[in-house]
Amino acid sequence: MTAPQRILTVFGTRPEAIKLFPLIHVLEADARFDSRVCVSAQHRGMLDQVLEISGVVPHHDLDLMTPDQTLDALTARLLTGLGAVMDEERPDWVVVQGDTATAMAGAMAAYYRKIRVAHVEAGLRSGNIYHPWPEEVNRKVIGAIAALHCAPTETAAEALRRENVAPSTVHVTGNTVIDALHWITGRIAREPNLAGGLANLEARFAGKRIIGVTSHRRENFGGGMEAIAQAVRTLAARPDAAVIFPVHLNPNVRQVMNEALGGLENVALIEPLDYPHFARLLDMSTLMLTDSGGVQEEAPALGKPVLVMRETTERPEGVIAGTARLVGTDAERIVAEATRLLDDPDAYSAMARAHNPFGDGRSAGRIAELLAAA
Structure with missing residues (x-):
């Protein structure tokens, strides 16, 4: 043998x-x-x-x-x-x-x-x-x-x-990220308490469309982070929207986001989420703003459009398929692209229903x- x-x-x-x-x-x-x-x-x-x-x-x-x-x-x-x-x-x-x-x-x-x-x-x-x-x-x-x-x-x-x-x-x-997402969403369906920690935010923002945000890339430290914060602040001023933002532990992220977004009624700055709760955030969000690589793959598997706050992506398949769009870190462009998805049902549907190319x-x-x- x-x-x-x-x-x-x-x-x-x-x-x-x-x-x-x-x-x-x-x-x-x-x-x-x-x-x-x-x-x-x-x-x-x-x-x-x-x-x-x-x-x-x-x-x-x-x-x-x-x-x-x-x-x-x-x-x-x-x-x-x-x-x-x-x-x-x-x-x-x-x-x-x-x-x-x-x-x-x-x-x-x-x-x-x-x-x-x-x-x-x-x-x-x-x-x-x-x-x-x-x-x-x-x-x-x-x-x-x-x-x-x-x-x-x-x-x-x-x-x-x-x-x-x-x-x-x-x-x-x-x-394999799609394998993992299927596995964890199956677990959550069987054991809802695994991701029950967002229930208070779901209740707080009931009736609003959730914009999920993640940001941590080194190349965005400084001016890029400040522009992202400005864009999130503008979007959070919409009466029909709310932002849930698990803030990365890096002080280059935390300081900027806490100063710009702390205390806003429609923004929840929360601690980084464990995997079940992050999967739940993806599921409850209307769209995602991110500079992360993995979110570009995960969100489309749940039919969520992704605006990528980077100048380049090593995952062009999502952009080609229409599940993701590169928007960089210009605050006006981030706001414009997010506003289009929130206000134009056809534009939203085109991204949400696009084929996920990642597995x-x-x-x-x-x-x-x-x-x-x-």
Whole structure:
């Protein structure tokens, strides 16, 4: 009998955990694999929330988060810490996701040991190494190393082929974030209390259309954040609308938003939400304003238009399909585009009903089959 392949899945942030727990579930249930999990805890609290709700128990927890650490210091600690875990585990594959420092360092540590790397959500490209920063370079580094590229869409797969990645290693699997969203919405349907913490806000804003907002990108710090805050303030002045804004812990976000939006009747500045409550926010919102990557994928799965407050996106499929629109950080444009969706039913319907290009909820199974066949 052939020994099971040992798969070491490495991640450190909440978005990575969300996109990898469906794959971990599949690997753990399949006798062809010996699944091992290592977390860096690049985002400690938000990561732990997803681990708890998904039932994933790491075999290794590096707990590397320290206040105000520089990217180079974090990368150095990741590289040596993850390398030590790989020396202990001796996996057949290292699985990384996306474009974080943890993913990049995990791929590098595996490369130094000649361990094959599988990259989940491979091939995203904005074409600008400073937008998003440092994620664009992180994912290009992983793309140069990986032996298996699990592209979420054909657009992402084609980006890899243009970089001369061997076509035989590139596979369109869909995005596991849709698997995760289906899983969590199913849980909430069975256990409503999992996302019951927004009930007071639902009651407070009853009869109003909810605008969900998330913002945290480094390239928007400073003037960009101030413009986003100004736009949200203007939209919140509408009598028929209300804003729910889980505010990122970074002081570059918190200070700006608290000063500009604190105390407004139609704005709820709340703490970052755990995964069930964020899924509930998506579901109850009329539209989303975001500079996040993941929201561009998740909101369309629930029929919610997304206005992307960035100059570029590595997820052009949503823009092409019509589920998302790039609006940058100009306050007037953000307000104009949101107003159009709120006031023009046809414009809203065109975005809400557009086909979601990011997956069908069966991506994790496809990735597991690729690992088994490799």
